[in-house]
Amino acid sequence: MADTPSLHRHDTTDPSTTRTGASTASTAEKTAPDAPRAGRRAWFGLAALMLPVLLVSIDNTVLSFAIPQLSQALSPSASQLLWIVDIYPLILAGLLVTMGTLGDRVGRRRLLLVGATGFGLVSVYAAFAGDATHLIAARALLGLFGATLMPSTLALLRNLFLDDNQRRLAIAIWASAFSAGSALGPIVGGWLLEHFWWGSIFLINVPVLVVLLVVAPFLLPESRNPGSARLDPLSVVLSVVSMLPFVFGIKKLASDGISPLGVASLLLGVALGVLFVRRQTRSSSPLLEVGLFRNRVFSASVLANFMAVFSISGLIFFVSQYLQLVLELSPMEAGLYLLPGAAATVAMGLAAVALARIAPIWLLIPVGLLLATLGYLLGTTLTGSSSVGVIVVIFVLVGGGAGLAETLTNDAILASVPPERAGAASGISETAYELGASLGVAILGSVLAAVYRTRLELPAGLDPAVADQARETLGGAVSAADGLPAGQADALLEAAKAAFAHGVDLTSAIGAVLALLTAVVIGVALRAAHRATRRAADQGALVDA
Template sequence: MSGAVEPAIREGGPAPRAGTRQWAALAVLMLPVLLVAVDNTVLSFAVPALSLELAPSGTQLLWIVDIYSLMLAGLLVTMGGLGDRLGRRRLLLVGGAGFGLVSILAAYATSPELLVAARALLGVFGAMLMPSTLSLLRSIFLDPGQRRLAIAVWSSAFAGGAALGPILGGWLLEHFWWGSVFLVNVPVMVLLLVFGPLLLPESRDPAPGPFDLVSVGLSLAAMLPVVYGVKALAKSGASPEALLCLAAGVLFAVLFTRRQLRRPTPLLDLRLFRDRMFSVAVASNLLSVFALVGFLFFVSQYLQLVLGLSPVEAGVRLLPGLLAQVAAALLAVLLARHIRVPILISAGLLAAAFGYVIAVGLPVDGGAARLVLAFAVLGAGVGLAETLTNDAIVGAVPPARAGGAAAISETAYELGAALGTAVLGSVLIAVYQRDLVVPTGVPGEDAESARETIAGAQSAAAGLPTELATTLMDNARAAFVHGMSVTSAIGVAIMAITGISAAVLLRRRRG
């Protein structure tokens, strides 16, 4: 089975059910998902240590953090189409080998430029991993009920990786050097390369058509400027650079769309969006991630910079929310047997809105328990909605075209993450900067640093007299918490509108 293309389903007959070997293959597919999720969160803990050792400039540090997601998002469509043609297992194993080797390069980087290059390559190989895992699930689990359960387990790996990242990163940095956060990738990739050829079947589109290099170029020209522009908006507001990137990305996206709709065998089948369930599922998927990442943008800062918890303590406080996300993903499979899927998707989105409701008006002191509850409700809603939307996306296509559908799902994920930080993060920073009162006596450079972020205020306070430092931090915490409340209120509105819209648009669909 390890070298075979997925079997054909007898016309009119029931889909074959997965056995022990297929469920073991699912465990293998969870490895790269877990790893990419850990990699998304663990680096933030290593930034202070690597900054001291490599001394990057401010621009270099931004590229070290951002280049990974930029390359990952930009190449997902290309890699989805490539997997359909060359074979998804083959692309997954190539991506795994490259990810492991480049992780070693990143761990022992001796200059900022080398680390930026390594992070870029990690994004390239990461783009090979993600569409391949979801599209292989579509090929391995042909029974709809089993496929939904497999996707729930696959989705839970994202939450598990996000939970493990802060705790693992904090522990590693307490015992080892900053490069250790990259070396954890290596043993996981070794397991993938050992068991992948044994347990994963090969699958590809039997009649994919020619590989359209023009479409590849247009997809890159659309995605890279859009993701970069969104990140630039989050950092510096509506600057000419950010707006120019967004405009260029939109222009190339229009050209890409027109080309795909005219070709008989497109790189990305955008005709799928004519199906209302598919299009609503993609939008709901994007906005679920938007809600989760936007919330995570301020929750870690609140726990560490407002309440004064250590990174490990803050990571532990996030566990209930991430466990709730896992539990809701698995519960979605049982609920979908008795409740219509559109109702469940809408319910998940509205639960995410209610999580934001709980976060509105958090106090400056003693709000940890309430924040944990808010994140648990939000995580449960996102876990419920994401499992069913991912299932709807990959279930809308035959197994042969699963790579394209998986690429759409993963692209929605990456755009949702970028927009969550850009939109909600920008609102939070804007309110903080408007409300912060810098006390008289703070030197000009320190005052400017404090006005940028609450982390800058903490850094400025470290060099001030005790009374002045206390006043500055009290004002900074109050301004930040007010920004959280405004941001949460916007999150409530966006997710409530999304949940209600999903219910209205899908009200006539069955099953």
């Protein structure tokens, strides 16, 4: 069965797929009476397709737990540490659209196998990276190969399940791997870091991908679309390179203040982004269907989707460090304390489907963002000696709010466009997800790093090299304290923890303001769109009468 070309390989005749499992049924979608039902082999194939989804989702959260060990082992600068986290989702987001189109042309199973091979090999490279520069390069390559996995899995799934009911069930199971991966990330990461070195979080990818490479040729039929859209190399390049200087500029301005390099990088990213959008509006086969943003519901939902992921990704970045370096919990303990928040994300995502039957989305989506706002407001009260229970409540509020908002925004994105454009809408939704994950860490992490350096009051008599190491990151300060006399080490650690807590307070305040503003904007936009739809329906009823 050939798929209609789309951005992220959600077939344009099936707008029922979302990451969390919410569905929007299309009246235009009908299964032929003789559509074959999938057998046991197809369900085993589904299990195989869930493997890369789990890995990509786990990789989005597990790295945050290795940051303390990374900081001590590789001694990255604050900027390098942010790039280690950010470069993966940035490259992934920039190439999702491209790889979907490429899979149409060369074959989805072939692209999946190539991506899985590359992802496994680069995981080994990342695990044994000797310095921060090599780890950043490895993470960039993981983003490249990760982008080949996601579009291929869903496109292949659609060819395994032709019956509507079976396909919806399969897609819901496939989508649950995202939530499962997010929940497993802290636990798996914590256990590995308890027993092995930081590189183990990358090596766990290898055996899983070996299984996929062995079983995929037998369980997954090849599929391609000979009439797929032509790949535009310039659009591909622009989609990636526009984000890199933009994020670099944000980091530079946060770390050094207003500087020529930071401003120039930011402006370059904006200029390249404008060029990309202009090219898409003029192209006969665009990578990104910019015209979809003219729909108010679509635009508002994409913004809410972005902000929901932005909130929880930024929170995980600094909460994982706070638990391990400020409260001095082990990685496994830190992971267990974040489990209630991960569970809240999954639970609220599932509850959203039922809630949408009794309340309008223009109310529910802002409520989700307001829950995240409350979590961030609680984060402004943290000190160097706050209870771990406060962290648990913060993560439950932000995670639960993000789960509610993201489920409904994915559903609204697909429902707001005609069925034949659902694939393009889904691709934009996925890209907003990855950009939210990247920029949440980039912006909030940069602010945290800047406040930490500004508020850190070093004890007298420190060696200049030790002082520089302590100023870079909290992990650097902990590492530097290991070689100091007891009194000086205690003074350094107390000062570093206090400075980090100040950074968390300000970062949480910024997160709260952003989430609150987004909730207001989204609520107003969706409410206005709802009223416009009702007026149009009433006028149509009068005409018919």
